[in-house]
Amino acid sequence: MEETGARTDRLGVLLDQFDQAREMAEVRLAGLGDEEYLWEPLAGCWSVRRRAEATTPRAYGPGEWVLDKGAPDIPANEYAEVARQAAGGMSVAKIAADWSVSVERIEQVLAHTGEPPPDEAPFTTLAWRLGHLHSCFAGQWEWTFGERRRDPHLLVDFSPAADVALERFWALIDRWRADVGRVTERQLDTVGFSQYPYGSDPDDHYITVLAGANLEFIHHMSEIAVLRDLYRLRSTLSA
Known part of the structure; x- marks a missing residue:
């Protein structure tokens, strides 16, 4: 594709920001293995766990593996x-x-x-942070571009395998990015264009919702990058 430079329209700025953050995130997640994905550096971490082993009161997910979640x-x-x-x-x-x-x-x-x-x-594992992001974006996609009826807590089949989790996550992000790229100027200014029930989306202009989604992606991916650094240096830190 021919390089045309950075976009300066409102949607373009947000898309460029998201694309750059996604590119950096993919680089930082390359080579992620299962042990690192589920690494718990402290006692009492929240993570992805088998349903029967979950100790948090509102752990959720549609299958055998659930994402820890505490009391509201x-x-x-x-x-x-x-x-x-x-x-x-x-x-x-x-x-x-x-x-x-x-x-x-x-x-x-x-x-x-x-x-x-x-x-x-509580401290959250890399698996938890990735699962949380996946759950948020899956819910916002469903309640913006989907049927707007499915429970956000039942949309993501969490996995203890890093490669499976990443494959499913990036597929969802590709779908999200494609549909956001088709949003019109009028939709950007529409209050309630997203009806995602866990947050203020129904009361916000959609451009505000998109800016918040970018922030959510960037800050959790930054945390994940730091966790990868800590895992790599864990023997040095323990010494």
Whole structure:
């Protein structure tokens, strides 16, 4: 394909950003093996596990292997997002439903002043981070370009094999990228073009949803890259 330079239209900027992030991610994931994929550097990690071995209360997936998920809550690093939702006109009840928590918990977050308390989130494996990304993009595809009816928790058949997980993930990302590339200017400005139920997508312009999807991809792939570095240097670190 002839090189025409970077696009400067709104969709083009987001697509170029996503394409570059995807290219870097593919390079960083080359050669991933099963042991590294499932490596748990600390006790109590969240990961991909057999259903019978899952210890988290809301581990999910349609098959034998599920993705760990804990009880619903709002981490401190999301307090600002809750405040943004309230400032944007969302009712406390709607925000509570969005986060799967009680109205009282939302009121507590909105009433908080000063620095948020430190999060006590579990450490997540490379398998978990890749599975989480896969689940998010599969859900957003289904509720934007698909039938908009399937449970996002039942869309991804998680696997303990790195090559299988990556093959399925990149196939989904290819489908996502192809359909996003056909979005029109009018659709970019449509509130609720994505009806993905786990988040604020139904209340946001689609261009905002796309920017958020790019951010999700970039930040989790950055974490995965760091995990690969730690795995490579694990003997040095333990010494």
